[in-house]
Amino acid sequence: DAGVIQSPRHEVTEMGQEVTLRCKPISGHDYLFWYRQTMMRGLELLIYFNNNVPIDDSGMPEDRFSAKMPNASFSTLKIQPSEPRDSAVYFCASSLEGTGPYFGPGTRLTVT
Amino acid sequence: GNSVTQMEGPVTLSEEAFLTINCTYTATGYPSLFWYVQYPGEGLQLLLKATKADDKGSNKGFEATYRKETTSFHLEKGSVQVSDSAVYFCALRVFFYFGTGTSLTVIP
Numbered sequence: 001d002a003g004v005i006q007s008p009r010h011e012v013t014e015m016g017q018e019v020t021l022r023c024k025p026i027s028g029h030d031y032l033f034w035y036r037q038t039m040m041r042g043l044e045l046l047i048y049f050n051n052n053v054p055i056d057d058s059g060m061p062e063d064r065f066s067a068k069m070p071n072a073s074f075s076t077l078k079i080q081p082s083e084p085r086d087s088a089v090y091f092c093a094s095s096l097e098g099t100g101p102y103f104g105p106g107t108r109l110t111v112t
Numbered sequence: 113g114n115s116v117t118q119m120e121g122p123v124t125l126s127e128e129a130f131l132t133i134n135c136t137y138t139a140t141g142y143p144s145l146f147w148y149v150q151y152p153g154e155g156l157q158l159l160l161k162a163t164k165a166d167d168k169g170s171n172k173g174f175e176a177t178y179r180k181e182t183t184s185f186h187l188e189k190g191s192v193q194v195s196d197s198a199v200y201f202c203a204l205r206v207f208f209y210f211g212t213g214t215s216l217t218v219i220p
Contacts, residue, residue, distance in 0.1 A: 048205075056146065056205050058161060 004104035006092050012110045018080040021107045024073055025094030033101050034067055034077050035091040043091075049075065082111045115139075116202045125192055133187040135176075135202035143204040145169075145178050145185040150199045159187075159200070 005024040013019055025032045033048040047057040049069045057067070064083070069075040079086055087110050093101035119134040137145065147159040147169070160169030165180035176187045187200060 054158070055203065056144065056161070057158065058144070058163070 004092055004094055004102055006090075006104035006107050008107060009105060010108045010110075012112065013082055014112055015083055016081045017111075018078065019082045019086075019109060019111075021077040021090050021092075021109070023075045023077070023092030023104060025075070025092070026102055027073065029094035029096055029102070030072075031095045031097070031101070032069060032075050033091075033093040033095070034075070035093065035103075036088045037091060037106075038088045046077070079109075082109075084111045087111050116204055118200075118202045127194060128191045131187070131189040131192045131196075133200055133202075135185045135187065137183050137185065137202075137204050139183075139204055145176070146203040146205065147174070147176055147185070147187050148201040148203060150201065152198070 004026055007022045030051050034046040035043050036046055037043045044059055046059040047067045048055055052069045052072055065079055067077045089106045089108050091103050091106045093103040095101040116137045144163045146161045149159045160171040162169040162178035165178050168177045174189045176185050178185055
Protein backbone atom coordinates (compact mmCIF):
# COMPACT_ATOMS: atom_id res chain seq x y z
CA ASP A 1 0.00 0.00 0.00
CA ALA A 2 1.18 3.52 -0.71
CA GLY A 3 0.42 4.72 2.78
CA VAL A 4 -1.48 7.87 3.62
CA ILE A 5 -1.26 10.35 0.76
CA GLN A 6 -1.49 14.08 1.31
CA SER A 7 -1.49 16.95 -1.11
CA PRO A 8 -0.09 19.43 -1.61
CA ARG A 9 3.17 18.84 0.23
CA HIS A 10 3.82 22.56 0.49
CA GLU A 11 1.43 25.47 0.30
CA VAL A 12 2.24 29.14 0.48
CA THR A 13 -0.66 31.52 0.44
CA GLU A 14 -1.59 35.03 1.43
CA MET A 15 -3.67 35.92 4.42
CA GLY A 16 -7.36 35.84 3.64
CA GLN A 17 -7.14 33.18 0.98
CA GLU A 18 -8.90 29.85 1.13
CA VAL A 19 -6.70 26.80 1.64
CA THR A 20 -7.74 23.21 0.98
CA LEU A 21 -5.63 20.29 2.13
CA ARG A 22 -6.33 16.81 0.82
CA CYS A 23 -5.84 13.34 2.20
CA LYS A 24 -6.23 9.79 0.94
CA PRO A 25 -6.17 7.31 3.83
CA ILE A 26 -4.83 3.79 3.70
CA SER A 27 -7.35 1.54 2.03
CA GLY A 28 -9.48 -0.33 4.54
CA HIS A 29 -8.79 1.98 7.45
CA ASP A 30 -11.95 3.21 9.10
CA TYR A 31 -10.50 6.05 11.17
CA LEU A 32 -9.10 9.26 9.73
CA PHE A 33 -7.43 11.99 11.76
CA TRP A 34 -6.30 15.52 11.01
CA TYR A 35 -3.47 16.88 13.16
CA ARG A 36 -1.63 20.17 13.23
CA GLN A 37 1.92 20.52 14.37
CA THR A 38 3.72 23.70 15.43
CA MET A 39 6.78 24.38 17.52
CA MET A 40 4.71 26.23 20.06
CA ARG A 41 1.86 23.78 20.51
CA GLY A 42 3.28 20.48 19.41
CA LEU A 43 0.99 17.97 17.76
CA GLU A 44 -2.70 18.78 18.11
CA LEU A 45 -5.60 16.61 17.04
CA LEU A 46 -8.03 18.76 15.08
CA ILE A 47 -10.74 16.31 14.11
CA TYR A 48 -11.26 12.66 13.48
CA PHE A 49 -13.70 10.56 11.49
CA ASN A 50 -14.94 7.03 11.91
CA ASN A 51 -16.51 5.41 8.87
CA ASN A 52 -16.65 8.85 7.22
CA VAL A 53 -18.60 10.39 10.12
CA PRO A 54 -17.00 13.24 12.08
CA ILE A 55 -16.72 11.95 15.63
CA ASP A 56 -15.04 14.81 17.43
CA ASP A 57 -14.09 18.20 16.10
CA SER A 58 -13.34 19.80 19.45
CA GLY A 59 -9.75 20.35 18.37
CA MET A 60 -10.71 22.54 15.45
CA PRO A 61 -9.43 25.93 16.52
CA GLU A 62 -12.06 28.15 14.95
CA ASP A 63 -15.01 28.24 12.61
CA ARG A 64 -12.58 29.13 9.85
CA PHE A 65 -11.58 25.49 9.85
CA SER A 66 -13.79 22.80 8.37
CA ALA A 67 -13.21 19.18 7.40
CA LYS A 68 -15.15 16.75 5.29
CA MET A 69 -14.93 13.11 4.38
CA PRO A 70 -17.32 12.45 1.50
CA ASN A 71 -16.18 8.85 1.11
CA ALA A 72 -13.84 6.28 2.62
CA SER A 73 -10.93 7.22 0.41
CA PHE A 74 -10.84 10.99 0.58
CA SER A 75 -10.91 13.83 3.09
CA THR A 76 -10.32 17.57 2.98
CA LEU A 77 -9.38 20.17 5.55
CA LYS A 78 -10.30 23.69 4.57
CA ILE A 79 -9.26 26.99 6.10
CA GLN A 80 -11.24 30.02 5.03
CA PRO A 81 -10.02 32.70 5.43
CA SER A 82 -6.45 31.74 6.28
CA GLU A 83 -4.34 33.70 8.75
CA PRO A 84 -0.59 33.77 9.44
CA ARG A 85 -1.08 31.92 12.72
CA ASP A 86 -2.43 28.97 10.75
CA SER A 87 1.07 28.33 9.44
CA ALA A 88 1.98 24.82 10.51
CA VAL A 89 2.46 21.32 9.24
CA TYR A 90 -0.86 19.56 8.83
CA PHE A 91 -0.88 15.78 9.06
CA CYS A 92 -3.51 13.36 8.01
CA ALA A 93 -3.47 9.91 9.58
CA SER A 94 -5.59 6.81 9.34
CA SER A 95 -6.01 3.68 11.38
CA LEU A 96 -8.04 0.64 12.12
CA GLU A 97 -9.88 0.24 15.42
CA GLY A 98 -7.38 -0.50 18.15
CA THR A 99 -4.28 0.39 16.15
CA GLY A 100 -2.12 3.46 16.24
CA PRO A 101 -2.56 6.00 13.46
CA TYR A 102 -0.42 5.86 10.33
CA PHE A 103 0.60 9.35 9.35
CA GLY A 104 0.93 10.91 5.95
CA PRO A 105 3.96 13.01 5.01
CA GLY A 106 2.25 16.23 5.98
CA THR A 107 1.45 19.49 4.26
CA ARG A 108 3.59 22.44 5.23
CA LEU A 109 1.36 25.51 5.14
CA THR A 110 2.76 29.00 5.17
CA VAL A 111 0.37 31.92 5.34
CA THR A 112 2.00 35.29 4.69
CA GLY B 113 -11.88 -2.55 25.89
CA ASN B 114 -13.80 0.61 25.20
CA SER B 115 -17.54 0.50 24.75
CA VAL B 116 -20.78 2.33 25.40
CA THR B 117 -24.16 0.92 26.32
CA GLN B 118 -27.30 2.90 25.62
CA MET B 119 -30.82 2.22 26.79
CA GLU B 120 -32.79 0.49 24.12
CA GLY B 121 -35.51 2.31 22.30
CA PRO B 122 -37.76 3.32 20.90
CA VAL B 123 -38.75 5.98 23.40
CA THR B 124 -42.06 7.75 22.96
CA LEU B 125 -42.88 10.84 25.02
CA SER B 126 -45.55 13.49 25.08
CA GLU B 127 -44.52 17.05 24.31
CA GLU B 128 -43.11 18.86 27.37
CA ALA B 129 -42.30 15.57 29.09
CA PHE B 130 -38.96 15.01 30.80
CA LEU B 131 -36.44 13.00 28.83
CA THR B 132 -33.69 10.74 30.08
CA ILE B 133 -31.65 8.49 27.82
CA ASN B 134 -29.20 6.35 29.76
CA CYS B 135 -25.65 5.76 28.65
CA THR B 136 -22.89 3.92 30.46
CA TYR B 137 -19.37 3.33 29.28
CA THR B 138 -16.37 1.12 29.75
CA ALA B 139 -13.00 2.59 28.97
CA THR B 140 -9.35 2.55 29.79
CA GLY B 141 -7.77 5.88 30.45
CA TYR B 142 -9.79 9.06 30.49
CA PRO B 143 -12.21 9.20 27.58
CA SER B 144 -14.17 12.15 26.35
CA LEU B 145 -17.89 11.51 26.12
CA PHE B 146 -20.33 12.68 23.50
CA TRP B 147 -23.94 12.69 22.47
CA TYR B 148 -24.75 12.81 18.79
CA VAL B 149 -28.14 13.37 17.20
CA GLN B 150 -29.38 12.21 13.82
CA TYR B 151 -32.49 13.82 12.44
CA PRO B 152 -34.50 11.94 9.82
CA GLY B 153 -32.70 11.82 6.51
CA GLU B 154 -29.58 13.53 7.84
CA GLY B 155 -26.15 12.54 9.06
CA LEU B 156 -25.00 12.48 12.67
CA GLN B 157 -24.39 15.81 14.37
CA LEU B 158 -22.54 16.50 17.58
CA LEU B 159 -25.07 17.52 20.25
CA LEU B 160 -22.86 17.95 23.31
CA LYS B 161 -19.71 16.68 24.90
CA ALA B 162 -17.77 16.48 28.16
CA THR B 163 -14.06 15.93 28.37
CA LYS B 164 -13.48 15.14 32.03
CA ALA B 165 -15.21 13.91 35.15
CA ASP B 166 -17.98 16.14 36.52
CA ASP B 167 -18.08 18.20 33.34
CA LYS B 168 -21.57 19.00 32.12
CA GLY B 169 -22.18 19.28 28.41
CA SER B 170 -25.21 21.22 27.29
CA ASN B 171 -26.81 22.35 24.05
CA LYS B 172 -30.33 23.13 22.82
CA GLY B 173 -31.77 22.42 26.27
CA PHE B 174 -30.11 19.01 26.50
CA GLU B 175 -27.65 18.23 29.27
CA ALA B 176 -25.39 15.37 30.25
CA THR B 177 -22.96 15.11 33.15
CA TYR B 178 -19.81 13.01 33.03
CA ARG B 179 -20.05 10.73 36.08
CA LYS B 180 -16.85 8.82 36.56
CA GLU B 181 -18.03 7.06 39.72
CA THR B 182 -20.95 5.49 37.88
CA THR B 183 -19.30 5.51 34.43
CA SER B 184 -22.38 7.20 33.03
CA PHE B 185 -23.27 10.06 30.74
CA HIS B 186 -27.06 10.17 30.73
CA LEU B 187 -28.77 12.61 28.38
CA GLU B 188 -31.57 14.74 29.84
CA LYS B 189 -33.97 17.40 28.72
CA GLY B 190 -36.57 19.01 30.91
CA SER B 191 -39.24 19.56 28.29
CA VAL B 192 -39.07 17.83 24.94
CA GLN B 193 -40.51 19.23 21.75
CA VAL B 194 -41.73 17.59 18.60
CA SER B 195 -38.63 18.91 16.86
CA ASP B 196 -36.46 16.79 19.17
CA SER B 197 -37.65 13.64 17.45
CA ALA B 198 -34.45 11.99 16.24
CA VAL B 199 -32.05 9.18 16.96
CA TYR B 200 -29.53 9.92 19.75
CA PHE B 201 -26.17 8.23 19.98
CA CYS B 202 -23.86 8.11 22.95
CA ALA B 203 -20.15 7.89 22.14
CA LEU B 204 -16.77 7.94 23.75
CA ARG B 205 -13.34 8.74 22.49
CA VAL B 206 -10.01 7.58 23.69
CA PHE B 207 -7.61 8.94 21.18
CA PHE B 208 -3.97 9.47 20.76
CA TYR B 209 -2.26 12.08 22.83
CA PHE B 210 1.23 13.07 21.77
CA GLY B 211 3.98 14.64 23.74
CA THR B 212 6.03 17.49 22.41
CA GLY B 213 8.71 15.20 21.06
CA THR B 214 12.31 14.69 21.99
CA SER B 215 15.09 15.39 19.51
CA LEU B 216 17.91 12.86 19.58
CA THR B 217 21.28 13.47 18.06
CA VAL B 218 23.76 10.60 18.03
CA ILE B 219 27.40 11.52 17.54
CA PRO B 220 30.06 9.06 16.41
